[in-house]
Amino acid sequence: MKLSKTFKIFLINIGVTLAAILASFIVGAFFILLVDVNPITVYWKLFEGIALNPYGLAQTLFKATPLIMTGLGIALGFKANIFNIGAEGQMVVGGFACAWLGFTFAGLPAFLMVPLCILGAFLGGVLWAAVPAILKVKTGAHEVITTIMMNFIALALTNYLVTYFFHLPETVHTQLTSQTAFLPRLDQYISAFKGSPANVTLFLAVALCVAFWWLIWKTPYGYEIRAIGLNPSAAETGGIHIKRTVLMTFLISGGLSGLAATNFIMGYKHYFEEGFSQGVGFMGIAVALVGQNNPFGIIFAALLFGALSHGTLVINALVPKDIIQILQALVILFVISANLLIKKYIARLNEDRS
């Protein structure tokens, strides 16, 4: 039986990625030994707390949801050679817009309120990506610099707005949004998930993955993005309007990151809180890289990092939380190095054919 080339590549990808993760855990064991704890105990507790425990599973889904969205946003940018590392700021602004709409138009019924808040989160992200996007296509200013600066502005601006205009006394958050903006939690349907804020925005994230796949592979616009990503000058010669496509892609990338805020705001706390984003925008870069800019790879990577993020709490009684951060960093290093090896191998495979 002869395997098709794509399937073979797919299998290699999965195998090598899993091997890389395993390797990172083995190296991680060294660091655990350094703090005088048995790594097997730690890994077993990690596994038990995440995979054998319904609450742990639900927490992993909760943590993975926004990572999928920021991961998609960043991956979309990568496809068109845009290095959008402003997902954190885009998510924060999206979150503020989402919560603000939720408590300002409190009278609206759910069937209007829910789309309004989701749209608000999206547009907040678009707005925050618009500045670096326009700067990029008009002046050539590099988005790595501009988006990272926009992150600082987003955090400072929303903190200012909350502190001076919107906070409740003795808190660092706004008032609650209207009940009509609350999205149902999964524990309403699956009682084993009780207590976990995992919510239906998970399905939004998965739907976005499908939409991403369709957009990139099944539409002319997706073809343009891929062409720009592979070879901008060839794309231009081929008649693609590069600036317009880059601008559009950048804005949608920001919007996807903005949507990541719905998980916390519409699904969990129902208010905007300073620091709610918790670095999800930055972690999204790792998710996009480990997921190889593929929407289904991104789901996998988001689940992995979501599990590790919840795992921090699970094993924190045994080891300092820095250990898990080291583990996360090792996973990123190993998987990305492994990806490069796979790329070389595929290139050789193609050479052999020709």
Place this chain on the structure above:
Amino acid sequence: MMTHRGSMRFNILISSVLLPLFFSGFCACSPGEKFDSSKPAAGLVFDVGGRGDKSFNDSAYNGIERAQKDFKIPIDYIEPGEGADKESALRQLASGHYGLIFGTGFLFTDDINTVAGDFPNKKFACIDYAVDPSKTIPPNVLAIKFKEEEGSFLVGAIAALTTKTNAIGFVGGMDIPLIHKFEAGYRAGALYVNPKCKVLIGYAGVTGEAFKNPAKGKELALSQIGKGADVIFHASGSTGLGVFEAARDKHIYAIGVDSDQYAEAPGYILTSMIKMVDISVYKTVREYLDGTFKGGMREFGLAEDGVGYVYDRNNKDLIKPEIIKKVEELKKLIIIGKIKVPNTNR
């Protein structure tokens, strides 16, 4: 050739990593197994600052560690990140065999309320719980509050009796009611003993950043020193390190907060207004074990040894004995209710 070298490297990897792993498997035992799980146990969730902040969180940790030694009960703690992890960390402990769970800091208020509702058989305690008059505290939650204004009153009196310029300063961190309590008590104490004393006030900001901005702290302190202040009290987290630096540069006194901060600038720290988070944690564990734990609000003031000031061999040369005598009198008056200390300045 390539593959051969590759596999050899792999062998080295296996033998160097897996072998110690297996051996350690036989000798090490996890901390979770050291204790009999049928015994009552206590857990603690730290604030964002986490262990090693030399202040609030460490003080809570000291309290629970002492309880562990004295009462021989198992304890565990979790250091969550920001935001969504606080609730999850509390649940983690509540769903384990821990009967009493602490949340360290006012940011835990909402999460403790939620988790306590889901675990009615477990006890919870929240340090600096933000009391919302429109809501009742769940019956299994102890809201631990401190009368920071009473301790601040005493250090305010010390400052106003020590100043030679008749001007003292206060540097607050975040401009919020919790810090206003320090300011109000300090000012009241100073004016009580020295009505002509000028009290200069400065706040570092309006966000959480205001508690970790030493440069801003130094700037505020230098400006107060410029206006004549020669004793400055801070209630501003690590922003206060800048206040200490200004005190050292300009040879004036600073007053520490939360725990004894003498070591931060020996010779320039007149005293510290201390908040006995450790005592409150220790007492709560004891009551939980006695079966006398009661939910509701509990305030730790001078009468309960919950707040106080430092006077020991480090600073006994800095404060005149007659000042201490006077301050001790004030302390008694506050405890018996003769002096009512204001807790707000607005």
